[in-house]
Amino acid sequence: FRYFTYLWRLTYLSTIAGAAYLAYGVYELRHPDDQFESDPTKKNLVILGTGWGAVSLLKKLDTENYNVIVISPRNYFLFTPLLPSCTTGTVEHRSIMEPIRSITRHKKAAVKFYEAEATNIDPDRKIxxxxDNSDIKGASSKTEVPYDMLVVSVGAENATFGIPGVKEHSCFLKEIGDAQNIRKRIMDCVETATFKDQSPEEVKRLLHMVVVGGGPTGVEFAGELQDFFDQDIKKWIPEISDKFKVTLIEALPNVLPMFSKQxxxxxxxxxxxxxxxxMTKTAVKKVTDxxxxxxxxxxxxxKTMTTMPYGLLVWATGNAVRPVVKDLMSxxxxxxxxxxxLAVNEYxxxxxxxxxxxxGDCAVAGYAPTAQVASQEGAFLARxxxxxxxxxxxxSQIYDLSSNLNVKAxxxxxxxxxxxxxxxxxxRIKDIKPFHYTHQGSMAYIGSERAVADVSWLNGNFATGGGLTYLxxxxxxLSMCFSTRNRVLVVIDWLKSKTFGRDVSRE
Ligand code: FAD
Ligand code: NAI
Structure with missing residues (x-):
């Protein structure tokens, strides 16, 4: 009985402590302190991007030391690891977005944000x-921003290798809009396949979902898509049960080359x-509608050529350099x-x-283009x-004191x-060590509530896969999500999709 009393008290106290922590997190988020005005006499530190690298830098930067300006066409940070879950509605897109305004507003000194794309960097004029390429443009939509210090953190764009038809007919999976587009198209294919008098060949084509690229993006998306079909679509539209098909195409001999053989x-x-x-050892050469x-x-x-009809095509073959970066490199x-x-040195x-x-993804520092690398690099730059x-x-204090030394003998x-x-x-301060990346491991969701993980722990490597790995x-x-708000929303989404199933509405 005593044991149960203790256990009950412990549970009770930890619940109260958890609720208090959450309430404090929410209060702090909703009530930012007053900020110092940004100081135009200080050095202009311009940060391009609001992704992993830029936001991790911003999070740890003492903004009172610089006149900080953030420029990005996206006024939010996107938690990309859960983006594949948005394509099927396991997670709602707003749950993995954090407004940049909320991030900048919580800094000690004000940070300017311009929603715009950097189109040209002039390293000689430092401009x-x-x-502003958004839908609504004011009288001023193109201008110049001078910098004293510049951080380029614009990520990468989708690689298409110039393969004909890819840009015109594929869906990509990099941004929120891509995930929304895919979600809409999955249901459009399903509804069109069940349209009156649809021919069997057309039904087969429309329900053939092709994913190109067997890296983690392609694998995670294929897993999420098959889950969506098995757990939801099939229940509401049983007549297409044996016709829905997901195919993953990879040019190399196996998928997930960065993971262990096992x-x-x-x-x-x-x-x-x-x-x-x-389909491994299969390289896509051409795409039509x-x-x-x-x-x-x-x-x-x-080698033989094969032609596959498809309803939905998701292209996930990795990264390519953005034009603004290419131009700067030239x-x-x-x-x-x-x-x-951009080739960078150890700093x-x-x-x-x-x-x-x-x-991050636009820098070549000898590491893989991952969120882990980008966020560690951002944190390093903040330090x-x-x-x-x-x-x-x-x-400058030493300089002042030295001047005094002569005056006040x-x-x-x-x-x-x-x-x-x-x-x-x-x-002591100047003894800054070069950037050193610490690899925590790689993880990927592979569908049917299973995941794979190659984790570095206590100087060892563990390769594990299955249901426990999924948890x-x-x-x-969840712990890596940007804010308490993101964490709560993601948990609610998971509970919602588990309890009620995913929404099969097309919009
Ligand atoms: P991004 O996060 O892409 O940010 C680039 C920023 O620059 C954006 O805000 C963009 O709007 C802005 N920008 C673009 N062009 C311009 C311009 N011209 N001017 C100004 N701003 C500009 N990595 C992991 O480690 N673990 C994972 O689980 C994982 N999952 C992923 C899942 C998916 C679906 C994808 C696509 C990637 C995933 N990654 C993962 C990789 C990871 O997202 C990237 O490596 C990471 O986003 C790179 O960070 P970044 O800051 O370089 O670029
Ligand atoms: P990727 O570069 O890892 O994989 C792309 C794959 O597409 C390659 O295996 C390549 O062989 C294949 N490919 C290229 N052209 C092809 C063609 N014409 N036909 C068939 N296959 C072709 O790209 P991905 O998955 O987009 O990942 C990009 C980066 O983001 C990587 O560094 C990855 O590690 C990281 N990432 C990490 C995740 C995680 O840790 N869970 C999830 C998603 C991305």
């Missing part, structure tokens, strides 16, 4: 051309159980050999420049810039001691 095999066997067809043409390499090395001679983005300074830094500001402040011993202390502090995947991603 960025920006363009997890690749586990993923492939899980997909087989889920009835997702995997209704077909995908691919080159299949047989085990004996013989202006810096030291970047001439770089192909995949993330763009090679060939002094005052431009780059993070670097905070330290630079501190050391500049100390340097009487206090010279005390002032000299103070200078020495400042110089010691300065040496681990969910809790890890």
């Amino acid at each position: 960025i051309l920006i363009d 997890l690749i095999e586990y993923t492939e066997s899980t997909f087989k159980e889920e009835k997702i067809t995997i 209704t077909t995908v043409e691919a080159e299949v390499t047989a085990p004996d090395g013989k 202006k810096i001679p030291a970047q001439k050999d770089s192909r995949r983005g 993330l300074v763009v090679q060939g420049t002094k005052d431009i830094w780059a993070t 670097l810039f905070n330290t630079m500001a501190k050391s500049e402040a100390i340097e 009487g206090d010279s011993a005390a002032v000299a001691k103070e200078i020495e202390a400042h110089e010691r502090q300065l040496r 681990f995947w969910r809790s890890a991603y």
Whole structure:
């Protein structure tokens, strides 16, 4: 009985503590403190982008040290790891978006935000051309922003390798709009397939969902899509049960090349159980509005062409360099050999420049283009810039004290001691180590409530897959969500889709 009393008290107290923590989180979010005005006499620190790299920098940056300006066509941060779940309505899109205004408003000193695309960076004049490409434009929609320090964190665009028809006919999966588009098209295909007098070939085509690219984006989307069909669509529209088909096409011999062999095999066997067809060693060469043409390499090395009719085509073949980055690279001679983005040094300074830094998918620092890398790079830059500001402040104090030393000869011993202390502090501060990436592991959802994870823990690597890994995947991603608000909304979405099923309405 005593044991149960203790357990009851413990549960009771932890529930109250959890509720208090949540309430405090919500209160803090809704009641930001007054901010210092931004200081135009300080250095202009311009950050391009509101993705993983930029927001992680902003989060840790002491904004009172600089006149900070953020420029991005997207006025929110997007938690990309849960984007595949938005394509089927397992998670609603607003649950994984965090308004940049809320992030900047919680900084000590005000940060300016311009919703615009950087179209041109002039490293000689230290000017960025920006363009408001949103639907509503004011009298001023194109202008220049000068910078003293610039962080390029604009991510990457979708790679299409110039394959004919891809841009015109595929759906991509990078932004919120892409996920909404896919969600709409899945149901459009289903409803059109059940239209009166639809021919069997047309039904087969419309219900053939093709995913190109067997990296984590393609695999996670294919898993989510098959779940949507098995758990919801099939229940409401049973007549298409045996006609809906998901095919994943990958040019390499296997999917998820960054995972261990054991997890690749586990993923492939899980997909087989889920009835997702995997076509490896198959490279798509051409896309039309209704077909995908691919080159299949047989085990004996013989190559044949195949044509597959499709209803929905999702293209997930990785990253390509954005035009604004390509253009900047062409202006810096030291970047001439770089192909995949801005080559940076160990302090993330763009090679060939002094005052431009780059993070994330647009930077080439020797790491994979992942959120993990981008956010660690952003946090590193925040530390670097905070330290630079501190050391500049100390340097100016030393300068003032040294001037005093000449004037107030009487206090010279005390002032000299103070200078020495400042110089010691300065040496400590200036000892900034280069950027070092710590890999925490890789995870991917593979459908039917299973996930795979290659996790680094206690200097070891663990490869695991299955239902427990899925719970681990969910809790890890929940903890990584940007804010308490995001976490609560995502949990509500998961409960909602589990309890009531996903919504099959087309809009
Ligand atoms: P992004 O996060 O892409 O941000 C780029 C920002 O720049 C955006 O705000 C954009 O609007 C802005 N921008 C674009 N052009 C301009 C311009 N011209 N001027 C100004 N601003 C501009 N990684 C993981 O580690 N784990 C995962 O589980 C994971 N899941 C993913 C799932 C999906 C579906 C996708 C697509 C990616 C996933 N990634 C994951 C990869 C991860 O999202 C990227 O590596 C990460 O977003 C890179 O961060 P970034 O800051 O470089 O770019
Ligand atoms: P990716 O680059 O990882 O994979 C793309 C795949 O498409 C490659 O395997 C490539 O061989 C294949 N491909 C290219 N052209 C093809 C063609 N014509 N026909 C058939 N296949 C073709 O791209 P992805 O999945 O978009 O990921 C981008 C980055 O984001 C990666 O660094 C990835 O690690 C990261 N990411 C991580 C996730 C996670 O950790 N869960 C989830 C999603 C993305």
